Amino acid sequence: MKAIVLNGFGGLDALQYQDIPKPQAVPGTVLIKIKAFGINHAEMHMRRGEWAEAAPVSGIECVGVVEACPGGEFAVGAKVAAFMGGLGRTINGSYAEYTLASVHNVAAIESELPWAELAAIPITYATAWTCLFRNLDLQAGQTVVIRGATSSFGLAAVNMAVNAGAKVIATSIDDSQFDKLRKLGVMRCELENLQLSEQLSDKGQIDAVLDLVGNSVVLDSLKIVRRGGKVCLAGWLGGLDPIPDFNPLLQMASGVYLTFFGSFVFGSPQFPVSDVPLQAIAADIAAGRYQAKPSRIFRFDDVREAHRVMEANEANGKMVVVHDDA
Structure with a gap:
């Protein structure tokens, strides 16, 4: 699969596009085909080497479709959001075509909102x-x-x-x-x-x-x-x-x-993802009660530019990346 891999720490060139093996689902995990993901300041700090932990593939959140879930917690084909649980920090994250997340850090998010708008929600x-x-x-x-x-x-x-x-x-x-x-x-x-x-x-x-x-x-x-x-x-x-x-x-x-x-506690027994009403939040956004559209939308090939905009404080809101098939 295509992924963006950290090649050391530093500037935008540290984000390298590579082909890496697609992860394989095991019990307790959900394999997600990523449709879109948010860009976060944490990922900038990880790229620079300023964070305590950084996985080879960055990205702490995504939205997409369940490709496999051996434990049956989520149906294949279901729309879901995944965030934290080590994504981008201790395990490969969302800057890729697929990611493997803990079932404790995945939530259903069925909605007719476009993928770009759904990606602005999770974390x-x-x-x-x-x-x-x-x-x-x-x-x-x-x-x-x-x-x-x-x-x-x-x-x-x-x-x-x-x-x-x-x-x-x-x-x-x-x-x-x-x-x-x-x-x-x-x-x-x-x-x-x-x-x-x-x-x-x-x-x-x-x-x-x-x-x-x-x-x-x-x-x-x-x-x-x-x-x-x-x-x-x-x-x-x-x-x-x-x-x-x-x-x-x-x-x-x-x-x-x-x-x-600290959002790193999401998915723990004290802060279960299921406690957060993501489905209701998506419904409020769809109904126009929140003005929550992303400020900028990038394609997967433009993640370096998204980081440049974030680093220059030019985002003016939530930036998201959308895959070509979304």
Whole structure:
């Protein structure tokens, strides 16, 4: 089968197109003929050698059709999504014609949406849903700040939070993106910066922060929420450097909650993929309740260009790759 193999770590040339053996299904796995897959920042870090683990074939998610499932958990020919469970990290991932995923990391996603639109859903919406409604326990009427709201993850979170009846304050480093966010229903927009808390008149009254900027601003995020408020750290748009000299005694307000979510736990007993309502999310998208179309669609031969666009911060949303037969 055709695949994109990491030839060492580095620039775009590290992504090499090769023919490799098609994987063979064994009990506990699902062989998927890939129709489309999302492009993610994690894969950029893997290509550069900045991630703890990187499989020869990158790609942490895909949508496609079941080719084989020895255990019978999924019917041959069924439409499915697969994400995490080591894909692209410890086992070959989705930058290929086929992938072999654990049954614990596969979910049915029957829908009439085009493959390109289905590919924009799995990891992005599963992670946004878990952060908002599990870690933050966001309720209708509450106010949430989404930092990094114009990323693909951020836009998914905005869609879901607004649709759930929350009041959303969205941040971006580019005020030209504010109109886009307002059209999604956010209450207001703020220019992202390291001291966002200082420019918020309602600082200390906000229920929750979904922090996708990361370690560089998480201490500032903790200053935004009220007593009993929650901050969920779930992204690193601002870089992977650790929080310097974090001393909770001096830098964390009493009575606030800091939680973390890493999508690598999907498929574990504590975070089963079946817990995420992917089918309902796809139905909401098909019904127009979310504006979730991919920002850019690439062919399989153009994955290097997709990485270039991602690296240049030109994506403006979720980018996907579609195979020629999709």
